[in-house]
Amino acid sequence: MLKALIFDMDGTLVHSDPVHLQAFAEVLGPEGVVIDDVVFRNSIIGHTNESIFATLLPNHSVSEHEEFAEQKEAAFRRLATDLKPLDGLPELLDWADSKGIHVALVTNAPILNATHMLGIIGVAERFAVKVTIEDVVRGKPDPLPYLTALERLGIDARDAIAFEDSPSGMKAAKGAGLFSFGMLTGLTTEEITAAGADRTIADFHDPALWDILEERIRA
Structure with missing residues (x-):
């Protein structure tokens, strides 16, 4: 039953995916990472932040990945108002x-x-x-x-x-x-x-x- x-x-x-895409682009754009629909679908949707930032920023440390993740989630909450x-x-x-x-x-x-x-x-x-x-x-x-x-x-x-x-x-x-x-x-x-x-x-x-x-x- x-x-x-x-x-x-x-x-x-x-x-909420469009807002997440916008937040990722805002945070990772300055790092030279282009976040488009293909990247979002293949490397972001459904994945953990640990996996996402390890994939998109492979030359950064785990602690840096965690910092980027915090920035991205803060950006998302700021943007997700409607x-x-x-x-x-x-x-x-x-x-x-x-x-x-x-x-x-x-x-x-x-x-x-x-x-x-x-x-x-x-x-x-x-x-x-x-x-x-x-x-x-x-x-x-x-x-x-x-x-x-x-x-x-x-x-x-x-x-x-x-x-x-x-x-x-x-x-x-x-x-x-x-x-x-x-x-x-x-x-x-x-x-x-x-x-x-x-x-x-x-x-x-x-x-x-x-x-x-x-x-x-x-x-």
Whole structure:
């Protein structure tokens, strides 16, 4: 029986990728690193900051990577002031609440970003469990963040559904054994399906989502 919905954040709850791209460009431009759509899709989306800065600034030290990451996240929070929840999210969260279904967040973002973004889109109090990068020793694509959320919720993977928009996030969700929807906010149907998505949806109004939810709630 369906007991929980577990959401990634960036590109899933909110289409924040353009703001992240802008923040990366602002911080890394002076270092001679060009951040375009190709670089963003291949080296940034769904990756941890540790991985991103090691890839984009290979000649810098780990401590320098950490400093750049802090600058980038601060720039993101400064720029991310007018975000809106993905279409249908408030209605989905209301439905989950009416059915007694828990809602959880699993993100590679730091807690400061999660707190900022959830507040901006008005859903900060809706999540029973929040797993951010500080809560785990390994971020996505490792399944540990999702396994941590399941443990905190006190449920098995078969009782939850995940929502992801990136290959690394999808790998993490599927590695934890979750039925997973691929969000088409940044990738094509083919790309996110190849990463393991069980179904794909454009937003939370998509009939494909509600067919599965109604089926699971009756199980």
